[in-house]
Amino acid sequence: MKQQRSGALSMHAGVADRDGLLGMLMLAPAVIYIFILVAAPFFLAIALSVSDATVGDPHIHHFVGLRNFIRIMHESAFGLGLRNSIIITFASLLLILILATAESELLVHNFRGKKLVQIFLILPWAMPVSLAAIDWLWFLDSEFSPVDWLLRSVHLLGPGTLLGPANHLYYFGREWLGLASIITIYVWRLLPFATLIVLAGRTSIPRDIFEQAEIDGSGFFRTLFRITLPALMPILVVASMFTALLVFGDMTVVALSTRGGPGYTTQALPYWAYLKGIDGGALSEGAAIALFLFPVLLAGSILALRFAYRAESR
Amino acid sequence: MFVLFAAFPALWMVITVFKSDADLYNPYNNPFIFNLPPTLKNIEFLFTSTNFTVFLWNSFFIGIIVVAITLLLSVPAAYSLSRLVGRWGQHSSIAIFLVYLIPPTLLFIPLYEIVSLLQLANTVWSLILVYPTITIPFCTWLLLGFFKSVPREFEESALIDGCSRFGAFLRVALPLALPGIATCIVFAFALSLSDYIYAAVFVSTTASRTVSAGIPTELIRGDIYYWQSLMAAAAIVTIPLAVAYGLLFDRLVKGFQGDIADDKAAA
Numbered sequence: 001m002k003q004q005r006s007g008a009l010s011m012h013a014g015v016a017d018r019d020g021l022l023g024m025l026m027l028a029p030a031v032i033y034i035f036i037l038v039a040a041p042f043f044l045a046i047a048l049s050v051s052d053a054t055v056g057d058p059h060i061h062h063f064v065g066l067r068n069f070i071r072i073m074h075e076s077a078f079g080l081g082l083r084n085s086i087i088i089t090f091a092s093l094l095l096i097l098i099l100a101t102a103e104s105e106l107l108v109h110n111f112r113g114k115k116l117v118q119i120f121l122i123l124p125w126a127m128p129v130s131l132a133a134i135d136w137l138w139f140l141d142s143e144f145s146p147v148d149w150l151l152r153s154v155h156l157l158g159p160g161t162l163l164g165p166a167n168h169l170y171y172f173g174r175e176w177l178g179l180a181s182i183i184t185i186y187v188w189r190l191l192p193f194a195t196l197i198v199l200a201g202r203t204s205i206p207r208d209i210f211e212q213a214e215i216d217g218s219g220f221f222r223t224l225f226r227i228t229l230p231a232l233m234p235i236l237v238v239a240s241m242f243t244a245l246l247v248f249g250d251m252t253v254v255a256l257s258t259r260g261g262p263g264y265t266t267q268a269l270p271y272w273a274y275l276k277g278i279d280g281g282a283l284s285e286g287a288a289i290a291l292f293l294f295p296v297l298l299a300g301s302i303l304a305l306r307f308a309y310r311a312e313s314r
Numbered sequence: 315m316f317v318l319f320a321a322f323p324a325l326w327m328v329i330t331v332f333k334s335d336a337d338l339y340n341p342y343n344n345p346f347i348f349n350l351p352p353t354l355k356n357i358e359f360l361f362t363s364t365n366f367t368v369f370l371w372n373s374f375f376i377g378i379i380v381v382a383i384t385l386l387l388s389v390p391a392a393y394s395l396s397r398l399v400g401r402w403g404q405h406s407s408i409a410i411f412l413v414y415l416i417p418p419t420l421l422f423i424p425l426y427e428i429v430s431l432l433q434l435a436n437t438v439w440s441l442i443l444v445y446p447t448i449t450i451p452f453c454t455w456l457l458l459g460f461f462k463s464v465p466r467e468f469e470e471s472a473l474i475d476g477c478s479r480f481g482a483f484l485r486v487a488l489p490l491a492l493p494g495i496a497t498c499i500v501f502a503f504a505l506s507l508s509d510y511i512y513a514a515v516f517v518s519t520t521a522s523r524t525v526s527a528g529i530p531t532e533l534i535r536g537d538i539y540y541w542q543s544l545m546a547a548a549a550i551v552t553i554p555l556a557v558a559y560g561l562l563f564d565r566l567v568k569g570f571q572g573d574i575a576d577d578k579a580a581a
Binding site: 019020022023024026027029030031033034037038040041042044045048053115116118119120121122123124125126127128129130131133134135136138139141188196199200203242245246248249250251252255256270273274277278283286287290291293294297301 | 323324386387388390391393394395397398411412413415416417418419420421422423424425426427428443444446447450451454479480483504507508509510511514515525526527529530541544545547548551552555556557558559560561563566567568
């Protein structure tokens with residue numbers, strides 16, 4: 001209806017009045033910008049991955065087929081990197097989902113000083129990721145970590161105690177503890193983001209449902225498992241896809257905390273792509289590693305989209 | 315508990331800033347209290363003996379230009395999607411958000427090629443060129459929600475009064491969306507400040523570094539960590555951002571909510 005009316009108006013007006021055309025004109029610059037700097041590089045990444053380009057000679061001269069892919073798959077770092085990327089993503093995701101649900105359950109109510117609490121809670125996400133990693137690097141320092149100090153002061157750490165004879169845990173210096181530390185950093189950093197999404201879903205559940213449940217004598221946990229969680233399910237799926245994409249595609253935390261060490265035991269694919277492609281100068285191999293991320297990311301995105309739309313159409 | 319988990323490492327960061335060496339590097343001291351009087355020496359060191367001010371200025375400069383580019387492109391795009399191009403535009407919000415989630419890790423190698431081809435490597439312009447790929451999708455998504463919540467009636471009466479459609483956008487919709495635009499400015503700035511990967515890959519000269527790449531690389535010299543100054547730098551950057559995000563908390567929740575609620579109403 002509106003379309004028709006503006007169509008009638010456009011008889012005596014130019015572009016500025018034709019909704020469809022003007023719409024395209026206003027949309028085009030953003031789309032073109034994104035296309036040139038996101039879609040084009042993506043295809044360039046594919047081209048690079050089947051070439052022999054290096055940082056010293058970045059032009060694509062020779063087609064080498066799948067040689068880069070085969071070569072990187074034979075390196076021991078590849079298996080470890082893939083394993084760690086998967087472990088880190090799933091472990092962070094699980095913890096974030098549980099904590100975000102709990103946190104949104106708290107934030108849905110009003111209380112005094114909520115603004116201040118929100119500032120503290122969102123701080124980890126507001127912090128630039130590299131600075132967050134640096135903060136944790138110091139927080140879990142091999143010698144001066146205040147966590148070690150706390151553990152020592154309650155006699156859980158140190159000679160003759162539960163956590164071993166050493167005075168320090170060396171968080172980033174051991175394989176599993178290193179991974180656990182990396183996971184902790186991701187949980188810390190992305191919890192606010194996931195909470196925002198879950199909270200958005202939580203506040204849109206009609207309040208009378210909860211009031212009814214209370215009248216019927218339903219306890220907290222019963223309400224949580226029977227009403228809140230089922231109603232939140234679609235948004236939880238969306239939140240987990242977003243979070244997983246952010247964790248799986250990130251290299252900063254690994255790059256600045258363990259640097260993939262000791263050996264390659266805490267290496268993740270994105271940082272390995274960086275080491276190979278930029279530091280090591282083998283652009284083509286780096287591009288090949290980065291492309292290994294893509295199928296997973298694509299599947300994640302498609303799932304996220306489908307669930308999101310299903311949630312919307314309900 | 316949650317506040318503690320979120321704030322504990324940050325608290326440790328702030329305490330560290332004011333500690334003197336002798337206090338900090340003694341494993342027998344209680345790390346949470348000042349065993350020796352607090353000092354401002356570390357902040358002074360940061361501003362006088364490091365390139366921190368250079369990084370700050372670079373980040374600021376990049377941020378401003380990125381914000382300008384982002385607004386110029388994403389405000390019209392969001393308006394167009396919410397009003398002009400039909401139903402699919404209104405439902406595109408989650409798809410747009412997904413573009414924001416495409417990780418830089420997938421793109422930094424080809425973008426590095428493009429940047430060196432354009433001879434922009436090692437300049438702030440390489441980052442100015444690339445950051446809008448992160449900020450445009452995010453801000454378009456945020457603004458789309460805003461334009462959706464502006465009642466159409468205002469613009470329609472402007473149209474009847476003889477305004478052109480573009481005129482209605484400029485004079486009616488734009489002023490009504492100002493809070494949304496302000497939110498966008500904050501986030502576009504913050505996103506451009508936060509990036510590490512592009513900043514680390516494209517720029518390797520001190521003069522063009524940003525805070526988020528410069529602090530980890532330049533303040534850690536070999537194995538020598540200037541922890542207090544590092545923490546001071548991190549705190550100076552983080553605290554304003556945290557306050558800004560915290561105050562915009564509800565608006566962000568509404569942004570995600572808009573995605574669900576609006577389409578529910580439409581369906």
